[in-house]
Amino acid sequence: MMDKNKINRRGFLRALGVSGAAVALARCGAKSEEKASDAPAGTASPKKASGEMTYRTNSVTGDKVSLLGYGCMRLPTLPESRPDGDNIDQETVNRLVDYAMEHGVNYYDTSPAYCKGFSERAMGVALSRHPRDKYFIATKMSNFSPDTWTRE
Incomplete structure (x- = not known):
């Protein structure tokens, strides 16, 4: 049964x-x-009007963070590298960040492992042109080895 x-x-x-x-x-x-x-x-x-950004409010701080974040894992590059190995196209990154800010994106996500270690620096340059209280930036630890830039 x-x-x-x-x-x-x-x-x-x-x-x-x-x-x-x-x-x-x-x-x-x-x-x-x-x-x-x-x-x-x-x-x-x-x-909401078409194309208007949606925000979520942090219940602890009251900060309004854009629902859409800007991921910095794949930034535009130049065909040739500079002597330090950085080949990020900073002018294009600046224009992309400006465009995102103009359209309400205020959350940016990067990591020391993105773009062979140059993502954080490029985003720092691009975002430093905007008031610091207008955006949120997140970075993280990674398991990438700077010697090989692989996950192995």
């Missing part, structure tokens, strides 16, 4: 799928923090 409290694999997956669909449907109707604060309680929030 089968216990009513036990569930087989198929039943579990069915329940998981139904609950996942319910959560997805509920999230579709959820408002972002910024949108929810713009509208009075019980009213529909106004739609």
Whole structure:
């Protein structure tokens, strides 16, 4: 005799799928923090203009961070390297950062391992041309060996 409290694999997956669909449907109707604060309680929030950046508010600091971040793993390069091995096209990086800032991106993600160690420096140059309180930058530790620039 089968216990009513036990569930087989198929039943579990069915329940998981139904609950996942319910959560997805509920999230579709959820408002972002910024949108929810713009509208009075019980009213529909106004739609954002096409192309306008969406921000999330840090509940601890109150900082508004762009939902879209700028990843710095693949920066544009020049065909030839300078004597120090850096071949990042700084002028193009500056223009790309300016464009991102103009369109509301204020979160930048880099690492010492990106672009053979030159990503952080290039982003520092590009971002230093903007007020420091207008952007957030994240960097991380990596497991890349500077000797080989591989993950091995």
